[in-house]
Amino acid sequence: MTALSRRRALALTGWLAVAAVAATVWLGLWVTPPDENMGDLVRLLYLHPPLAWVAFLAYGLSFLASVLYLWPRTRDLRLDRLAGASAEVGVVFTGLTLVTGSIWGRPTWGAWWTWDPLLTTTALLFVLYLGYLALRRVPGDPAGRARRSAIGALVAFVDVPIVYFSVDWWRSLHQAPSISLASRKMYVHGSMAWTLLLGFLAFTLLYAWLLGHRYRIARLAEREESSVLELALAERRDEAVEGAPAPVPADAVTGGGPGSPGVEMTPAGRSR
Amino acid sequence: MWRDAALVAGKDLRIELRSKVALNQVVPFAVVVVILFGLAIGQAAPPAGAASGGALANATVLRAAGAGLFWVAVLLSTVLAVQRSFAVESADGARDGLRLSGLDPAGIFLGKAGATAAELAALEVVLGLAAALVYGIHPAGLAMLAGAGALATVGLAAVGTLYGALSSGTRVRETLLPLLFFPVAAPVLLAATKAFDAAIAGTPAAGTTWLEVLAVFALAYVALGAVAFGPLLEDA
């Protein structure tokens, strides 16, 4: 897949996403009927669960990419880049999931926050993400940073089911069940069902587009990092060997093809 | 691997015995935390006209919350203990020495985590007494307390050591480690508190599910740590 066709595919995804989201909003706000029990509040159904789904999807992808990175046979810095990009996009969706969940919860049960197992797990997911992103920002050579981040992702991911089970069990002990958005038996049919489905699709497309751009930023940033390094080295060589021609790093800025991993500047290029 | 673990654990514990950092700093810290919680929660002014009733009400709150507060204090202390555990390596290139020593990395992990767990266990005994005193808790169901405490401690030490290794080479380790550690430790806090609550309330059997959660957590992170520590050590 050439760079141009990739660019086109990404743009197409973007436009599709915009159209799908617009359609979801239109259907959700105006076309679909209010619910018998919830009234208009049901319209948040077309937002909150899709956002939550993307949050978990992003996290899952980040985890998968991290695992593959740690596996020697599939080790590739591109996977690390993907993990980081997916995590950042995921944070945004997670935050929005929490906010929409809170907004939905307030008129429904009178509280801005409920210890709903799914919502609580999402809140924890948010903080776990933030920790992971902070870990990624620690400076270091690309391979070491990637390895650290991948392990961090693993450690965090293993926690998620444990958290969910714990909170679920805790809640089930304290009150009658089905006070949670997730466990509520909602009868979604007709136009509501289709809109919900569209919502899932729309936000997944949007996620894909955002991911594509975030990934590209990561790739460009890595290239910038390595070219700055190359320049610094060249200048240093310049100073050290005065007058002698300094070998100009030919691919300092152009780099390899669009899909190639960042230049490895350190001996950490050994694989395990 | 186990021999290496024992070696490393022995070294860490001996360093602690000689320097007494955990004893002199972490334990007092934890006790202070327990007291501070007591101040914060027990401090509300009694409602007008309720006189001693108000004071009793807050004591009840403290007693009810006591197990949770105890475990929060333990969590905070774990961060300190882990930071200490890795600080001893950063002096004089001890880290490189450890890497080159040819010891099994899984063993190193188990050793460090084990030493941390032992320190934490000792801390918990002291802290437990302090909490029982300050919060007016009468410990019961000692088997449940011991079981839950042991499992929780192992789990916390394992995750802590793992994250400690992740953040130890970095300059931001002081703020990074808590940020990483606390969210992951959340289920331990919940489960251990609930198990303790069950024990104190006199119905230890109610805590068995929580014991399982703690066991799963401990198992998962001991295994993960043992496997992941090797590649981590290679990191300068």
Add this chain to the structure above:
Amino acid sequence: MSYVDAGYVVALLGLSGYAVSLLLRERAVSRRLRPGEGKVREIGASAGAETPAPADRSP
């Protein structure tokens, strides 16, 4: 504003805000990468006339 409206506004604003920030960041990084080529050329020139010209730089 009803709760529903608030929810939609927050979600859409949040997502579009993030999208815009991504596009701006991408532009900023690309722009920073382009002038770098000029710097490389400078270094090559200052090192001496015998320095071979930098290899073909395709965008």
